[in-house]
Each structure stands twice: as structure tokens, then as C-alpha cells.
Amino acid sequence: MLNSRDIIVKPIVTEKSMGVMEENKYTFKVAKKANKIDIKKAVEDIFKVKVLDVKTMNVKGKVKRVGRSLGRTSDWKKAIVTLKDGDTIEIFEGL
Template sequence: MMEARDVLKRPVITERATSQLEEGKYTFEVDPAATKIDIKNAVEEIFKVDVIKVATLRVPGKLKRVGRHVGRTSDWKKAIVTVKKGQRIPFFEGA
């Protein structure tokens, strides 16, 4: 079992993720080895909210180039966490 602070890497603050806050959906970058149960437990432990649903997806890295050098960004895993109606994670509200 993973530690809660190791599961959640950072919040994802994009236009789409911000619009989903009204529906009680919060988006995080998570450890690629984390399961939905690990993510649920981590969010409940850190933010003291009740998690209803966890949706995960793998985001493929993109090709980037600087001059003639071509590289690739890392693949990463994203989790969209739905919390119980009426509950909020205040951490996101200030962003």
C-alpha cells in the first residue's frame, strides 16, 4: 500500500478541470502505479472528504523539439475524483 502523499503528485489546474469544480470533480496527477482505491484513500485522508467516484486515465507524452533536437515528455496518470455533494476541497478554490 502506498503512502497518501506519494499517491497524489499535484492538482491539475486547467480550464476544463476548473469548470468541473462546480460538479464536485477534482483532478489530480497521480502516481502511475496507484490504483483507484489508493487514490480514494489518499484524497479522503488528506482532504477529509467523502469520495464517491474515481476515474483514471493515462495521458501519453508529447513530442517536443528544440531546434533540431527532438525529445518526448513523460507519460503520466490523471485521476478525476468526485466528492460527496455539499463537500469541497478548499485547496482548489484559491487556485
């Protein structure tokens, strides 16, 4: 079983993710093997908030060119976590 800090890799800070923060939804890059239950427990454990819903999606890596050769970035998993009204995550507040 993965540790809570291993499940949540990093927060995703984009224009779109900042827009859904007003709906109390936060976006994270998570471990590929983590399921919704693991993600919910990890967010509640790390940030001390109440999670209502977790939506996950697998993001395909993009094809990148390096000189003459083609490569590919890694596939990864994204989770959008909905929190209870009144709960916030502090790392996003200063942005």
C-alpha cells in the same frame, strides 16, 4: 505500498478542470502505479472528504523539439475524483 502524499502528485488547474468543479469533481496528477482504490483512500486521508467515484486515465507524453533533436515528455496518470455533495477541497477554492 505508497504513502498518501506519494500517490497524489499535484492538483491540475486548467479551464476544463475548473469547469467540472461545479459538478463537485476535482482533477489530480497521480502516481502511475496507483489504482482507483489507492487514489480514493489518499484523497479521503489528505483532504478529509468522502469520495464517491474515481475515474483515471493514462496521458501520453507529447513530442517536443529541442534544437535539432526530438524528445518526449513523460507519460503520466490523471484522476478525476467526485466528492459527496457538500464536501469541497480548500486548495481549489481560492482560484
